[in-house]
Amino acid sequence: MISNKYRTHTCGGLNKSNVGATVTLSGWVHRKRDHGSLLFVDLRDNYGITQCVFDLTDATVAGIDKIRPESVITVGGRVVARDASAINGKIPTGEIEVKASDYKVLSEADVLPFQVFGEEDVSEDLRLKHRYLDLRRERMHGKILFRNRVIRAMRDKMWELGFSEFQTPILGATSPEGARDFIVPSRLHHGMVYALPQSPQQWKQMTQISGFDRYFQIAPCMRDEDLRSDRMLEFYQLDLEMSFVEQRDVQEVCEAVVVSLIKQFSDAARLHPEIPQIPYDDAMLKYGSDKPDLRNPIIISDVTEIFRNSDFGVFANAIRDGAVVRAVPAPKSVDKPRSWFDKVEGFAKDELGLAGLGYIVFAEDGPKGPVAKKLTPEQIAAIRVAAGADAGDSVFFVCAAPDIAAKAAGKLRTRFGEELGLVNPDEFRLCWVIDFPFFEPDPESPTGIAFGHNPFCRLLDDSHELDLSEPLKLKASQYDFVLNGQEIGGGSLRNYNPENMLKLFAATGYGEDIVKQKFGGLYTAFQYGAPPHGGLAMGIERIVCILLGEENLREVTMFPTNQRGQDLMMGSPNTPFEQQLRDVHIQFRKKN
Numbered sequence: 001m002i003s004n005k006y007r008t009h010t011c012g013g014l015n016k017s018n019v020g021a022t023v024t025l026s027g028w029v030h031r032k033r034d035h036g037s038l039l040f041v042d043l044r045d046n047y048g049i050t051q052c053v054f055d056l057t058d059a060t061v062a063g064i065d066k067i068r069p070e071s072v073i074t075v076g077g078r079v080v081a082r083d084a085s086a087i088n089g090k091i092p093t094g095e096i097e098v099k100a101s102d103y104k105v106l107s108e109a110d111v112l113p114f115q116v117f118g119e120e121d122v123s124e125d126l127r128l129k130h131r132y133l134d135l136r137r138e139r140m141h142g143k144i145l146f147r148n149r150v151i152r153a154m155r156d157k158m159w160e161l162g163f164s165e166f167q168t169p170i171l172g173a174t175s176p177e178g179a180r181d182f183i184v185p186s187r188l189h190h191g192m193v194y195a196l197p198q199s200p201q202q203w204k205q206m207t208q209i210s211g212f213d214r215y216f217q218i219a220p221c222m223r224d225e226d227l228r229s230d231r232m233l234e235f236y237q238l239d240l241e242m243s244f245v246e247q248r249d250v251q252e253v254c255e256a257v258v259v260s261l262i263k264q265f266s267d268a269a270r271l272h273p274e275i276p277q278i279p280y281d282d283a284m285l286k287y288g289s290d291k292p293d294l295r296n297p298i299i300i301s302d303v304t305e306i307f308r309n310s311d312f313g314v315f316a317n318a319i320r321d322g323a324v325v326r327a328v329p330a331p332k333s334v335d336k337p338r339s340w341f342d343k344v345e346g347f348a349k350d351e352l353g354l355a356g357l358g359y360i361v362f363a364e365d366g367p368k369g370p371v372a373k374k375l376t377p378e379q380i381a382a383i384r385v386a387a388g389a390d391a392g393d394s395v396f397f398v399c400a401a402p403d404i405a406a407k408a409a410g411k412l413r414t415r416f417g418e419e420l421g422l423v424n425p426d427e428f429r430l431c432w433v434i435d436f437p438f439f440e441p442d443p444e445s446p447t448g449i450a451f452g453h454n455p456f457c458r459l460l461d462d463s464h465e466l467d468l469s470e471p472l473k474l475k476a477s478q479y480d481f482v483l484n485g486q487e488i489g490g491g492s493l494r495n496y497n498p499e500n501m502l503k504l505f506a507a508t509g510y511g512e513d514i515v516k517q518k519f520g521g522l523y524t525a526f527q528y529g530a531p532p533h534g535g536l537a538m539g540i541e542r543i544v545c546i547l548l549g550e551e552n553l554r555e556v557t558m559f560p561t562n563q564r565g566q567d568l569m570m571g572s573p574n575t576p577f578e579q580q581l582r583d584v585h586i587q588f589r590k591k592n
């Protein structure tokens with residue numbers, strides 16, 4: 001700690017061993033307490049809080065009682081031991097106080113829009129407008145410093161694993177990750193734009209083609225998406241890429257990073273030891289989600305065949321038209337009142353867009369409910385086995401087109417897991433979701449299909465010549481890393497064959513000219529010796545949130561925009577000066 005005119009110690013640095021020393025401290029007036037002729041000022045800086053005592057009868061400290069909270073002052077004085085009754089065991093400086101002999105105001109604070117001291121509830125917009133005050137508050141300050149430590153630990157781990165850190169351009173060409181680009185008009189090149197990176201995807205592939213083997217970056221990513229609490233316009237990824245690797249090699253690196261973070265910043269005992277690999281089709285069937293929360297023990301099953309020729313006409317007819325039936329058990333719900341079942345049905349209609357739900361209650365004295373009346377004992381028994389239901393459970397049925405049924409069943413599973421208290425909030429459950437479809441149907445694409453993830457992925461099976469006769473059946477070497485039902489990372493092995501690149505893009509309706517224009521850099525680089533490579537990126541804010549048990553990504557972001565994408569503190573976005581627009585040859589259209 002340097003000693004200068006502002007301070008000899010920090011506000012967290014003094015303890016009993018300093019008693020008798022003459023010190024100088026600087027910081028913010030955290031809190032004042034007036035005890036007649038004595039004024040107690042808690043002085044705060046980044047490192048802690050020190051209690052300073054001013055004797056108001058002493059002329060050299062005159063005026064201190066008028067100072068407003070959050071003013072910045074320098075205090076000179078002597079360290080004294082506190083009386084036994086005044087010791088504060090909660091803070092490191094709690095055994096001492098500073099008897100102030102003089103002070104100086106460095107910067108006076110006006111009346112505050114909200115208090116820094118205490119836990120006052122303040123609207124998010126007001127907090128963001130004065131983020132510097134919000135960040136002074138103990139909890140926010142702590143969260144940002146926590147994030148800082150997590151990032152340092154990520155870096156250390158990556159270095160330990162033999163990765164090198166590289167910086168890639170911010171002004172670049174588009175690199176689609178399924179969102180809209182932010183574009184920056186060029187002054188020098190009339191009518192042209194740069195795109196801010198949605199991720200450094202193409203650049204990191206270039207690092208591999210450049211021979212660097214193991215790349216990582218704490219990378220800013222910008223995506224012009226609709227905002228929610230779990231999405232921000234810009235965020236950071238731990239981005240990595242490796243050469244001469246198979247899927248498992250990349251996964252092992254990611255597991256090493258995340259497991260070490262959990263050990264370091266949480267509790268290793270909370271981590272479930274298994275990290276299963278779940279094929280996408282299985283995930284959609286059993287969990288109704290491509291990011292399953294494995295803390296929830298409920299498993300969905302397909303019971304279409306049992307209903308196909310049953311007397312339950314609504315389902316049997318729908319199945320004839322292509323619907324499937326998924327069974328979602330609600331363990332130990334037999335004693336729930338009728339209103340509980342009605343609420344579940346209401347949820348299915350209002351939130352899941354289903355016409356209704358059927359259910360069977362497996363009561364002690366036999367199966368109950370309207371569906372059960374239409375089924376034979378054998379059919380009911382088969383359902384019970386398929387759903388793994390015990391006496392006391394009920395089983396709900398979702399009947400709809402396969403993708404709708406899967407997602408709706410997944411949401412019911414989540415609801416039951418939470419409502420019936422089946423999810424252990426203290427547990428960390430990791431898994432990989434693998435074998436994603438390479439393409440997905442897309443009514444807006446000229447060919448009716450689009451890339452399922454990003455266009456840089458390799459086919460899962462690339463051992464023989466590319467066959468695009470049934471594109472929707474092809475699987476990608478894409479793998480997503482999931483923690484407690486949240487996608488914390490995603491990546492793939494990359495296609496590095498230029499001919500396949502053209503064919504795969506053509507399948508989604510992009511001609512050779514567009515590929516060469518938009519992705520010409522990679523396409524050309526692939527002609528000059530590209531190593532097989534793959535990688536992944538993990539969302540840093542999301543990981544920090546999970547480690548802190550926090551839900552809103554803005555809570556772990558120092559200067560986020562609000563939910564409308566505005567920075568209320570700095571005032572962005574804002575109207576450019578006319579000259580700025582002229583410089584980049586831009587004129588705004590009228591809003592229609």
Ligand code: ASP
Pocket residue numbers: 177198199200201240454490491492535536537
């Ligand atoms: N660029 C991808 C993303 O941002 C990650 C990857 O495939 O490495 O999701």
